[in-house]
Amino acid sequence: MRIEVTHVNSDGNYTMAELIRRAAARDTVRLAGARANVTTPLHYSTAGGYLMELAVGTPPVPYLGLADTGSTLVWIECLPCKNCTDLVVPKYDPHKSPTFSSLPCNSSLCEALDFRGSCLKGSCTYNIVYGSGATVGVLGSEIFTFGSSEPVSVPDIGFGCSTDSLGDYGNSSGIVGLGKSSLSLVSQLGVGKFSYCLTSYYDIRSTSSLFFGSSASLSGTAVxxxxxxxxxxxxxxxxxxxxxxxxxxxxxxxxxxxxxxxxxxxxxxxxxxxxxxxxxxxxxxxxxxxxxxxxxxxxxxxxxxxxxxxxxxxxxxxxxxxxxxxxxxxxxxxxxxxxxxxxxxxxxxxxxxxxxxxxxxxxxxxxxxxxxxxxxxxxxxxxxxxxxxxxxxxx
Known part of the structure; x- marks a missing residue:
């Protein structure tokens, strides 16, 4: 499976100096604190990262999430949202998707949250603090769709439905955790490998690529x-x-x-x-x-x-x-x-x-x-x- 990934600043609203400052500032704060074969595009973020295209729910609504090998949870901003960015519209509304369900407190993914998870009226909630921000919400399950030309839909992806978030995530809807954990997208897709190829920092128009499963491969003597x-x-x-x-x-x-x-x-x-x-x-x-x-x-x-x-x-x-x-x-x-x-x-x-x-x-x-x-x-x-x-x- 291949997914395009783009610079967060692909809309061109920031100068290079602003991009560098935002990236350096975010990094400093951040430092302190085989079910599917998928290829997805990546887009560069004003927060200094790369955005991954995905669609959530029924019918699928497109979003951009910050592809992050340094975190585990997949989460997006959801309605009703108390403290969320005004840049990202529309926001995911779990009440409008018949395939959404909240995960119970005894689910394996809720247990994987460890000390960051808790139980509220039988539903699994989370409060995660990053070096560069924080997010609070309910753990749910939903259909995720990847790719546009040949979309691949994967049911029962556990994700965070965040109703309160703090931090600079560029123009993304949230984070796509790719770290080592059962919570991460890599683990939930059931693939044993993934790869990415990031375009030049100065090239905000070209898309990078993120590969999952058998499409993630390298060859040649230079590897x-x-x-x-x-x-x-x-x-x-x-x-x-x-x-x-x-x-x-x-x-x-x-x-x-x-x-x-x-x-x-x-x-x-x-x-x-x-x-x-x-x-x-x-x-x-x-x-x-x-x-x-x-x-x-x-x-x-x-x-x-x-x-x-x-x-x-x-x-x-x-x-x-x-x-x-x-x-x-x-x-x-x-x-x-x-x-x-x-x-x-x-x-x-x-x-x-x-x-x-x-x-x-x-x-x-x-x-x-x-x-x-x-x-x-x-x-x-x-x-x-x-x-x-x-x-x-x-x-």
Whole structure:
């Protein structure tokens, strides 16, 4: 199954500077706190993520949801809504769909909510706090339809019907959780793998693609693979951790300690790959070494990046120097990032900035800016992540 995914800003209402600021601000807050074969388009979000097309209910009503490998619950805003965005219309009305039903408190999906779920008059309710917001509602079951040219309808998808939400979700109706949990869309579709290919950050018109099931596949000698790492703390079990061993800039291997990306016994630390976070965050030790390496190559005074809420910036005048690839060395696989995947330009402010930030703690996140123009496959059956460079707009 293939679904198109687009930039949240595909409507063109934001300048590049506004996009960068929104993404950086949202990321900072976020950091603090075989039933079907489906292919779906993805659209880029003003919140810095990518929006997935889906339709909910009978008759199917189209919505856009933020595709997020860093969360688990699938939810959309529902009527009556107390605190919801005014940008998204129409909103889903469960009373107008004969295929909607609320899930009881003893359902397996309600139990999967763990401490975030509760019971109200026999129905399962939830209160989920994200790093960048929160959502409250009732857990229900409904028919979800994916794709437009050859739609695929899947019954009995458990989802959150949110009547109160707080946060910046761009122009989406909610979140499509793709994390490791029985609540996520991946688990409920019953597929063992999914993949996506994200178009360039600057290309807000082209659509990216999200693949589920047998349509999610990579081939060729350029494909690299690395095994997911398990976190010993069950609180973080839904995240996709990767075994990052080091970072190079050009031919220079940075002196990052081998422990910089290790998961600690309490579950802290490590690096996760996340489609819902825009810029990559590195722990302080690794970030400072990357920053110093960039500074030594650029060899000019930095500019104030406050306008973009980024840390290391330079003026676009004179033009920046040619920069080498940056390489993330995973266990058994090197991910090569061209300069456009780690430096970001904005003509409005005249700035050229490092598209990475300091997490200020031991945790690290591989954001979607670094994943652009790369086809990335999550093989859940074998606990392996594979990736290969690709022209995602032509996939």
């Amino acid at each position: 690299k693979s690395t095994a997911f790492v398990r976190n010993p703390n069950s609180t973080f079990a839904s995240f996709y951790y990767l075994p990052l061993k080091g970072i190079s800039l050009g031919a220079t291997l940075l002196p990052v300690p081998s422990t910089a990306f290790a998961i600690r016994t309490d579950g802290s630390g490590g690096l996760i790959i996340d489609s819902g976070t825009t810029f990559t965050y590195l722990g302080d030790v690794a970030y400072q070494l990357v920053k110093q390496a960039i500074q030594s190559l650029v060899n000019r005074p930095p500019a104030d990046g406050l306008k973009l809420e980024l840390d290391l910036c330079y003026s676009l005048r004179p033009p920046p120097p040619q920069m080498p690839n940056m390489t993330f060395h995973f266990d058994g696989a090197d991910m090569n990032l061209p300069v456009d995947n780690y430096m970001i330009s904005d003509s409005e402010t005249g700035l050229w900035c490092l598209a990475m930030l300091n997490s200020t703690d031991n945790s690290s996140i591989l954001g979607n800016f670094q994943q652009q123009n790369m086809h990335i496959l999550y093989d859940l059956d074998n606990d392996v992540l594979s990736f290969v460079p690709a022209q995602c707009s032509k996939l």
